[in-house]
Amino acid sequence: MTDATGTTETAAPDTAAASAPDRSGLYLVDGSGFIFRAFHALPMMTRPDGTPVNAVMGFSNMLLKLLADIKAEAVAVVFDSKRLNFRNEFYPDYKAHRPPPPEELVPQFALIREATEAFCLPCLELEGYEADDLIATYARLARDAGRAVTIVSSDKDLMQLVGPGIGMFDPMKNKAIGPDEVFEKFGVAPDKVVDVQALAGDSVDNVPGVPGIGVKTAAQLITEYGDLEGLLSNADKIKQPARRQKLIEFAEQARISRRLVLLDAFAPPPRPLEDLRVREPDHQKLIGFLKAQGFRSIVARVEMEMQRDGRIADGSASSGAASSGSAPGGAAPSPAAPSPTGDTAEAPAARTHALSDVEKRYELVQDLAALRVWIDRARTTGILAVDTETDSLTPATATLVGVSLATEPGLACYIPLAHGAGAAAAGQLDFDAPPPPAQIPVAEVMAALKGVLEDPAILKIGHNFKFDHQLFARNGVAVSPIDDSMLISYALEGGAHGHGMDELAELHLAYTPIPFKEICGTGKSQITFDKVPLDKALAYAAEDADITLRLWTLLKPRLVEARMVTVYETLDRPLVPVVADMERAGVRLDREALARLSQDLAVRLVEVEKDVHRHAGQSFNIGSPKQLGEVLFDVMKLGTGKKGKTGAYSTDSGVLEDLAEQGHVIAQRVLDWRQLAKLKSTYTDALQQKIEKDTGRVHTAFSLAATNTGRLSSTDPNLQNIPVRTEEGRKIRRAFVAAPGNKLLSIDYSQIELRLVAEMADIKALKDAFRDGLDIHAATAAQVFGVPLDQMTSDIRRKAKAINFGIIYGISGFGLSRQLGITPGEANTFIKAYLERFHELKVWMEATKAFARQHGYVVTLFGRRCYMPGIQDKNAARRSFAERQAINAPIQGTAADIMKRAMIRVPGALAAAGSNARMLLQVHDELLFEVPEAEAEQAAALVRGVMEGAAQLGVPLVAEAGIGDNWEEAH
DNA sequence: ATTGTCACG
DNA sequence: GACGTACGTGACAATG
Numbered sequence: 001m002t003d004a005t006g007t008t009e010t011a012a013p014d015t016a017a018a019s020a021p022d023r024s025g026l027y028l029v030d031g032s033g034f035i036f037r038a039f040h041a042l043p044m045m046t047r048p049d050g051t052p053v054n055a056v057m058g059f060s061n062m063l064l065k066l067l068a069d070i071k072a073e074a075v076a077v078v079f080d081s082k083r084l085n086f087r088n089e090f091y092p093d094y095k096a097h098r099p100p101p102p103e104e105l106v107p108q109f110a111l112i113r114e115a116t117e118a119f120c121l122p123c124l125e126l127e128g129y130e131a132d133d134l135i136a137t138y139a140r141l142a143r144d145a146g147r148a149v150t151i152v153s154s155d156k157d158l159m160q161l162v163g164p165g166i167g168m169f170d171p172m173k174n175k176a177i178g179p180d181e182v183f184e185k186f187g188v189a190p191d192k193v194v195d196v197q198a199l200a201g202d203s204v205d206n207v208p209g210v211p212g213i214g215v216k217t218a219a220q221l222i223t224e225y226g227d228l229e230g231l232l233s234n235a236d237k238i239k240q241p242a243r244r245q246k247l248i249e250f251a252e253q254a255r256i257s258r259r260l261v262l263l264d265a266f267a268p269p270p271r272p273l274e275d276l277r278v279r280e281p282d283h284q285k286l287i288g289f290l291k292a293q294g295f296r297s298i299v300a301r302v303e304m305e306m307q308r309d310g311r312i313a314d315g316s317a318s319s320g321a322a323s324s325g326s327a328p329g330g331a332a333p334s335p336a337a338p339s340p341t342g343d344t345a346e347a348p349a350a351r352t353h354a355l356s357d358v359e360k361r362y363e364l365v366q367d368l369a370a371l372r373v374w375i376d377r378a379r380t381t382g383i384l385a386v387d388t389e390t391d392s393l394t395p396a397t398a399t400l401v402g403v404s405l406a407t408e409p410g411l412a413c414y415i416p417l418a419h420g421a422g423a424a425a426a427g428q429l430d431f432d433a434p435p436p437p438a439q440i441p442v443a444e445v446m447a448a449l450k451g452v453l454e455d456p457a458i459l460k461i462g463h464n465f466k467f468d469h470q471l472f473a474r475n476g477v478a479v480s481p482i483d484d485s486m487l488i489s490y491a492l493e494g495g496a497h498g499h500g501m502d503e504l505a506e507l508h509l510a511y512t513p514i515p516f517k518e519i520c521g522t523g524k525s526q527i528t529f530d531k532v533p534l535d536k537a538l539a540y541a542a543e544d545a546d547i548t549l550r551l552w553t554l555l556k557p558r559l560v561e562a563r564m565v566t567v568y569e570t571l572d573r574p575l576v577p578v579v580a581d582m583e584r585a586g587v588r589l590d591r592e593a594l595a596r597l598s599q600d601l602a603v604r605l606v607e608v609e610k611d612v613h614r615h616a617g618q619s620f621n622i623g624s625p626k627q628l629g630e631v632l633f634d635v636m637k638l639g640t641g642k643k644g645k646t647g648a649y650s651t652d653s654g655v656l657e658d659l660a661e662q663g664h665v666i667a668q669r670v671l672d673w674r675q676l677a678k679l680k681s682t683y684t685d686a687l688q689q690k691i692e693k694d695t696g697r698v699h700t701a702f703s704l705a706a707t708n709t710g711r712l713s714s715t716d717p718n719l720q721n722i723p724v725r726t727e728e729g730r731k732i733r734r735a736f737v738a739a740p741g742n743k744l745l746s747i748d749y750s751q752i753e754l755r756l757v758a759e760m761a762d763i764k765a766l767k768d769a770f771r772d773g774l775d776i777h778a779a780t781a782a783q784v785f786g787v788p789l790d791q792m793t794s795d796i797r798r799k800a801k802a803i804n805f806g807i808i809y810g811i812s813g814f815g816l817s818r819q820l821g822i823t824p825g826e827a828n829t830f831i832k833a834y835l836e837r838f839h840e841l842k843v844w845m846e847a848t849k850a851f852a853r854q855h856g857y858v859v860t861l862f863g864r865r866c867y868m869p870g871i872q873d874k875n876a877a878r879r880s881f882a883e884r885q886a887i888n889a890p891i892q893g894t895a896a897d898i899m900k901r902a903m904i905r906v907p908g909a910l911a912a913a914g915s916n917a918r919m920l921l922q923v924h925d926e927l928l929f930e931v932p933e934a935e936a937e938q939a940a941a942l943v944r945g946v947m948e949g950a951a952q953l954g955v956p957l958v959a960e961a962g963i964g965d966n967w968e969e970a971h
Numbered sequence: 972a973t974t975g976t977c978a979c980g
Numbered sequence: 981g982a983c984g985t986a987c988g989t990g991a992c993a994a995t996g
Contacts, residue, residue: 721979815986
């Protein structure tokens, strides 16, 4: 991750470095780290008033020496925030049993901040982050601006940052720390330090690591296997039995440990890098402070230096520059004096602006020189919002029409790539039409952007980045690292509202973006984006990147406040490249088989239609519920219809099945017709249309922010509802086939939701049954109805199965009675027996509903919030509905979380094993793969392992695999 | 654009 | 005592 700068061939004359040669160093002083070390290293001393000041003294000495020795143009002192930081969110014990600081140290915290201000140096701190994270963030920013960085600290946790352009300096031992010193300490290069720490752990910070593994062993293992994931996925190959066992058992703990020690170099900077410039110290103020502490020897040194340099202490840092640190008496920054440089304590609302408040500076980029300016801007800010425009909504095959970028709010550009000649739409030759506009060839733009888009030190931000990620991947660019403002919003407020850009812009920025319709029209006259004139394209596309950046700026910090960083960073964000690859892979369909099925269905539909009309004695549209109801209930007088709230007759399958049972043949024939019509229109006809010419495959789109529970959904076409329950339907499944030489591999979780009920409600009897590997429905039947397993009947088992499902849905006597065809009274008796046998369940359900009422949301096992607005509704029906949702959402949502964890780990596990299997589809508890025939069994075992190991619970997770030439066979 | 229906987990 | 119900999705055809 080090050769980020200057790798692109096109970057020959580095204009940023040439014209603004700001190569002077930035010094980042680890204030929090220093104070502890100085306190323990230096003998106790006190001020005349008795205040202990030994650490303050050490700190002042250190700063003075630093400022005298170095030629830094910028210095900042960084502190921990007082409150908990984001690490406590996923590991509450982080730095937990640290004793409170010694009594003599406490008053020195504030004095050290005062000292920093007396030296006219900026103090940096940020709620939710440690000093180390801010140091990592500013080190990244400065290095990318081409400036040398020195971290003044001896903390080993910062050693991971050492590399080209970034060094450390130990102020206590007075010696530099470079890659050699890091290797000496950890036995690996700086970029592998976190992997070693993840294994070795750290008792001081309460980082658990893997028991029995110290730094030495860790270094040896990491050297052999490359990195932590490489080691963990090959743990079974370790020779020493005890070590192998520990690595397998504590794999998850090692992963958590790595996240604990890994510094976040993308913390929102509390103030711009440019603000950190060293100012001429206010010597009078400095001397005043030092005298007040009784540091006479230091005062003497300062005065000597002033004389030597011939400086006169007269507040030379005049006007604006002095304003932030010049409060008399060294008091804490006065809130009454608004500082133009901006304090860290600024209200969140002030961080953003209504779109209309800021001048929009949007630029059309039509040559490489202009593009390079934007690339330089991205390197300076380390942050780049990106949006792509295409001629279609299927990113697997769409043509890239343009790219927009934004580097700061209001500052955005659009790079047209494939815009045609203005109004010459319809593809007709028009010799009077204007020629195509000036555009940089796509290949050149990609070559120029690749370095930035793949630079680990530049964060790329998108809204629904999965789409853009796919387009760049098709152009040979693997965008990383990324943030997605849509997914941030989803993690924050899933279920509370939608997360599309337009909706979020209204909600958070009080701004209505230019509607797509206004640019491209609608319906038959709609044009593709490549036909849009450049001025309009610029206004629309640049605005998208601009809004994305503004939303990110506003929403990213809220993740920390809401303690939702872990959900976002471990469940949602990493899914973006994984799902992008799935969509891009697509799935092969047998078009001829579908066509034959369509033909067959068409013939049979005509037959059944005739039959229905014959029974009815008249011709009508069976597909019209209105006409059908009138025929059945008004004309034929079959029972008494009328049900729906709109006054219309209900003709759904339940009603028709009742009629069929009463012997009305027409009802069964309508049901047959409905089934055939559904299969034809939704599947056999539609799926043929969805086969992409370019790839010969179908590419669904998975929505990552559509559901209330954290599940994915699939659209255009929906491949999560392909028929399977009836024989007719399974014929459609057989049209989903593997490419030649390949097999389809389907692996699904067995009973995952019921297992999670047992886990989350902590139901002992149910957990035992799962641990014993019993037939869970038979086992619950035995326990609830008191029937011995050897006397179990299929009917009793069926009833228990229905109750088990009902629990997951937030059971009601009415619902269960309808499902089982029994009276609500009987159903209630069953439920009562169930809740008595599994008494923990009732406790959990009541607690969950109470939580929902109190907070307006429920949480999954992994911390995802599912908002349910109806929970306080005055209407009893709506409230009951929300209560059932409150029961269901944590169960369904936790299952979704676990599936996401598995999906995120699958590609790495496959790659590590050298497998060529490709993940194609997810259907909530099932994953579908396409895999070379010879590798199928191996891939099945591997993926099963990943899925079963995706969470460590009190109940086992079980996944079952099937292999076949088509999806029906594999399932 | 909304409603009814039905495919899936 | 009365609400009207199993939870979560998306697509299609009819209809306003």
